[in-house]
Amino acid sequence: MVKQSTRILIADDEEEFRFMLKYFLETAGYDIDLVSDGVQAINMLQTKAFDIALLDIKMPKVNGVDVLKFIKENLQNIDVVMLTGVGDIRIAIDCMKSGAYEFLTKPYSATELHRTIKKIIEKQTLLRENQLIKAELLRIAGSTEIIGSSPNFKKVLDISLKIAPTESTILIQGASGTGKELVASFIYKNSDRADKPFVALNCASIPDTLIESELFGHERGAFTDARSMKQGLVELAGNGTLFLDEIGDISPLIQPKLLRFIQSGEFRRVGGNAVLKSDVRIISATNKDLVEEVKQGRFREDLLYRLNVITIEMPTLKERKEDIPRLVEFFLTKKLKMKVRKQLSPAAMEVLIKYDWPGNVRELENMIERAAILSRDDLIQPYDLSLPLRSSNLLQNLEQSGLIGSHVPIKDVEKTHIEGVLKSLQNNKAEAAKILGISLKTLYTKIQQYQIKVE
Ligand SMILES: Nc1ncnc2c1ncn2[C@@H]1O[C@H](COP(=O)(O)OP(=O)(O)OP(=O)(O)O)[C@@H](O)[C@H]1O
Ligand SMILES: [Mg+2]
Missing domain, CATH: 1.10.8.60 (Helicase, Ruva Protein; domain 3)
Known part of the structure; x- marks a missing residue:
């Protein structure tokens, strides 16, 4: 189906030819503008947005090759098709080298032209979808800024920037709400894998029974609910980054499987025999003291040493x-x-x-x-x-x-306190009364009694 809004500029000096093209393409549902020379084309390109330009090579004033140059320099989103006479094939080939999408030799058939346009639309749609997916991945990875210039937080940022471009496995340790997830996505965004996926798994929020299939996927029929094959996060992340949040809560049943994966990069889907490989980089985070968890026998020591090649301690x-x-x-x-x-x-x-x-x-x-x-x-x-x-x-x-307990009469304390509260509220008496826990009437009485100055 034709995308209604595809906008095409046709630049050709042969009037008959222009109108024939316009008629044909408009009937096919495209939005068409016509110009008869290169100067008009460049003017038009600056006033209206187009998806595709069909450019005759030989045109008066400014020729099609120069219009192509103008487009490639200024309007990279437009795909260009050169329309050329038999004698100009050499020039047309040069145009391809300078970025034209295709050239069509006159006379070409309507079907041929339409096929080229459809190919371009398909390419542009894919490109847009890709951009959308990238934007979405960035959003999921958290697009927020990181704020902090205190010495304690600068240390975190410095080490993050230093290790981001390496392949090291990183453990971010810190109390709840200190920004662990934010730092994980900061590292990802500054890593060489920033253009690859970032997938996150919260190990605390997924039941033990499902975590293995979340991580490694499952084959069809692996368990009752497994109606179709499902790829796990290590597979989906490909050579991207996997963020294991709340790793301290991961089930002891999964720990050996995770360890094996980190050691070898190999895994099997649940219910599957094939050994698969993934080159994912792992960043994990926890608010637990994992050394203590190891001592208590809840966390495997060998897994800890694999995860914390580099540890970042978040300041409170x-x-x-x-x-x-x-x-x-x-x-x-x-x-x-x-x-x-x-x-x-x-x-x-x-x-x-x-x-x-x-x-x-x-x-x-x-x-x-x-x-x-x-x-x-x-x-x-x-x-x-x-x-x-x-x-x-x-x-x-x-x-x-x-x-407290200084030797002053209670009324002086009361007066100073009321003055202080009023001042902090720009003399808003209703609010002051609320905070002092007295009625507005009582506050007025006290203001009078202590001769407190309020405008
Ligand atoms: N340095 C910072 N600059 C800006 N916002 C921050 C910063 N640190 C944390 N935040 C914000 O505070 C909130 C909590 O951060 P985050 O989720 O990264 O913390 P966490 O350590 O993962 O917490 P939890 O242990 O509860 O999961 C988020 O909304 C985050 O955007
Ligand atoms: Mg978190």
């Missing part, structure tokens, strides 16, 4: 607090794609910097997302951040500061 967010402001900015501006740009008040930023972040970057990201959606103003305030145990955490800080 607490160990790289310098990165918090830029991470917040990144989440607010780039990642959340909110219609209204929101910002963090200095007081809110201070709260974030003081917090310990047990859930690391993921917790920060979630908190910023929630605050950005829920905050009424464009400036996010401390009370918009639903920090767990926020007040008790602060109280703990206060206690540690030694200020």
Whole structure:
């Protein structure tokens, strides 16, 4: 079937010939534009998008060869077919060398022309699909930027860049939410395999019974549900990269099979006899201490030594607090794609910097997302951040500061505290009352009583 929107430019100085072509190709469902010389062709090419150009070689002013050059230099997506008289075959062959897709010698049949056009359309469709697949693979591999310039995180980036182009197996170890998956895709994108597939398997989320067939595939009838042959991820990844997430949770039953595969590059599909090969590079990640897992007998030592040829230790967010402001900015501006740009008040930023972040970057990201959606103003305030145990955490800080128990009257403490809260909220009394746990009326009374200045 003809793709309706294929746009073809025909440049030919013989009027009759042009109109005949136009008639024929329009009837076949293409979108046609006609020009009668090379100058018009170049002008037209600059004002309208085309998929294919049919160029006569001999034309007045600028000939077809020069139009071809213009297209190859400026409009690489257009495929060019040269239309040539018998005497110009030598030139036509040169045109092929300069990038023309095909040449047709006049007189050619309509069928011949149509076949060439269909071949081009097929090629262009494939190319587009390939680009789509590539884009999709990139998306799956995570297209997000990596933020971090603190010394602790720079170490991670430096080692990642150094080992990316090697073939080494890599283990990324770190607490939950520290960015292990992001670093894995960062390594992949900077590796020599960046144009090959990146496939990920979360070993914790797949039942033991299925993990082998996920990894290595199965033959038809290998088990009750195996109605057709299925390729496993090591096969699909080909000579790409396989990311084994949560490797610490992989079943002891699979561990020897995985070990054998890493050692030899060979595997069998479940229920199959043929020995297959795959040259996949393995990056794995875990939040478990695998040395401890080995000691406990839950993880094979020989597998660990195969996986951790190079180990990357992810710092916790607490160990790289310098990165918090830029991470917040990144989440607010780039990642959340909110219609209204929101910002963090200095007081809110201070709260974030003081917090310990047990859930690391993921917790920060979630908190910023929630605050950005829920905050009424464009400036996010401390009370918009639903920090767990926020007040008790602060109280703990206060206690540690030694200020609690100083010899001051309670009313002075109360006055200073109310002043501080009001200031941090730009004197928003309703919010201040909420945070102080008193009614708005009581707050007004206290403002008067202590003669607190609020505009
Ligand atoms: N340095 C960073 N820059 C930008 N975003 C980051 C960074 N580190 C982590 N993130 C974001 O934080 C979230 C958690 O990261 P990721 O999934 O890579 O962590 P993880 O260590 O694999 O976590 P888990 O152990 O829970 O699987 C993701 O949305 C990721 O994009
Ligand atoms: Mg992860």
